[in-house]
Every structure is written in structure tokens, then in C-alpha cells.
Amino acid sequence: MPELPEVEALAVFLRERASGHVIARADAASFAVLKTFDPPLSALTGLAITEVDRHGKFLDLTCGDLHLVFHLARAGWLRWREDMPDSPVRPGKSPLAFRLVLDDGAGFDLTEAGTQKRLAVYLVRNPVDVPGVATLGPEPLADDFTADALAAILSGRRTQIKGVLRDQHIIAGIGNAYSDEVLHAAKMSPYKLASSFTADEVATLYQAIVDTLRDAVKRSAGLAAADLKGEKKTGLRVHGKTGQPCPVCGDTVREVSFADSSLQYCPTCQTGGKPLADRRMSRLLKLRRPPACGRR
Numbered sequence: 001m002p003e004l005p006e007v008e009a010l011a012v013f014l015r016e017r018a019s020g021h022v023i024a025r026a027d028a029a030s031f032a033v034l035k036t037f038d039p040p041l042s043a044l045t046g047l048a049i050t051e052v053d054r055h056g057k058f059l060d061l062t063c064g065d066l067h068l069v070f071h072l073a074r075a076g077w078l079r080w081r082e083d084m085p086d087s088p089v090r091p092g093k094s095p096l097a098f099r100l101v102l103d104d105g106a107g108f109d110l111t112e113a114g115t116q117k118r119l120a121v122y123l124v125r126n127p128v129d130v131p132g133v134a135t136l137g138p139e140p141l142a143d144d145f146t147a148d149a150l151a152a153i154l155s156g157r158r159t160q161i162k163g164v165l166r167d168q169h170i171i172a173g174i175g176n177a178y179s180d181e182v183l184h185a186a187k188m189s190p191y192k193l194a195s196s197f198t199a200d201e202v203a204t205l206y207q208a209i210v211d212t213l214r215d216a217v218k219r220s221a222g223l224a225a226a227d228l229k230g231e232k233k234t235g236l237r238v239h240g241k242t243g244q245p246c247p248v249c250g251d252t253v254r255e256v257s258f259a260d261s262s263l264q265y266c267p268t269c270q271t272g273g274k275p276l277a278d279r280r281m282s283r284l285l286k287l288r289r290p291p292a293c294g295r296r
């Protein structure tokens, strides 16, 4: 899933390439993709894109008085083309979800792989009309996101830090990948309770959030949309690296799996060398255990 650094790079790319251009047409491949109905997508035709902003993981194209806002979700991506095909967007099994064509023939497709369709497009008069934007927590790279602000966020919250970091209502833009990276950089267990942080630990976590995101933004900056996905993968140190050596200490990166996601961490760097309990794994092992004698 594209997170803050990748979406920021897409915003910069679109700002440079699409701003000032007039929209020739915008089409959604299905009713499910477009979450709003008033104004209709046809209202975009003839409007110039004047600004491109990012709110958390949402992209926001200002077009006249309207805002075209979209969220790429887990398996979505933006594919820029200098020469968009003339063929209409057809509903069906293709990953194509949305297409925007500019007056110079260039434009972009939003695509989504897999069967779970979560990519969402909104055409609104104000970005806060999008529920996911209205409820976003603070931007972690904004000037007013300080160590004190983070301390206030963590204080009294009896939940695991991994969940806090990726909750968009608490902090905007960090997802499953960068929360793993931040906790690895901070040398902290993903299970550590938010309410347990000392002032020094808050400062360490704060620095890890800012450094990790800034580094990733720097690496992604200037890359074409097509190259962002590869850059994200190569830049990560533990996320998605199960079984590989930790680049800091050489221990083997481990994972904990959940119903629809997994987290990765380094035991030596983050959990005092002890592997974390993996409830799903132990439940599977329990189910596989042969029945006790005589109880068949």
C-alpha cells in the first residue's frame, strides 16, 4: 500500500506534470469506485487542475471549485501515461478502476490488483466532505507535530504502539509498512503499550517517525510514479523481509501474522532477543495437534 512518502511523491509528480492542465474526461470503471454522486464526474470536464495536495494517504486535486480526492487502498496504484488510450473504461475484471485524461492527451489510470476492491474516488466541493479526510489525525511531518504532541497522543492509551501508529485517526499517513520501519528504528516492540512510554522513549519514537518518513520522502522524491513501488520495497529494512538478516544486527527478521496482515520485526533490536507470541500461529499448531488417546 502506498503510504505517506509514496503518496507525497505522487502529489509532487502530479503537481509538476498535471497542474495547469484542463481535464478532457474522467471515468470510473464501476459504481463501487466512485463514492459520491453529486456533483457527477462529468462536471470535471473542462476544469483546470490548479493544485495537488496530500492529506494522510489521500490525494486531492483541486479542479475549479471541486476536489477530486482519491485513496489508493492496499492494492491500488496510479499509472501515469503520456499518451492515454482512446478506449472507454469498461467495467469488468480488469484492474482499471478510474481514468483521467488531460487536454494534452496525457493522464493517469488508477488500478487495483486483487479481488478486494477498496480503492475509493470522491468528487466533492470541500476535501473534508470525504469522511476519511475529515477524521485524519495530525500530519507527522508538519511543524506542529512535536515530541510533546506525540506524548499527548500516547498518554493514557492502553493499546499497542503498532496499532496506534497505523491508526489514521490518531496520526495521518503511516500504515503497516512504515510503522514496522519506525519501530525497528526506535528499537521498540510493536506490542509495547502506548501508555507505558517514558519521556525519553517518546523522544526516541518521535525521532524515529520523523527520520524514517523524511528519509523515505527524500528517496521517493523525483521518481516517476512507475518507479515508486520498487523504491519503497528496496528502502525498507524489516517490513516484508521475513527470514532475511536485519541490516543493523544481522539477526533474522521475524513476523507475526494476523487475519489479514502481518508485521515484521527484529528480535535482537526490538524485543530483547525474544520472539513475540504469534497467537494465530499457535492456534494453528493447536488445531493440528492429534487428539488425546482414547478420545477418538
Ligand SMILES: [Zn+2]
Pocket (backbone or CB within 6 Å): 246, 247, 248, 249, 250, 251, 266, 267, 268, 269, 270
Ligand atoms: Zn536487528
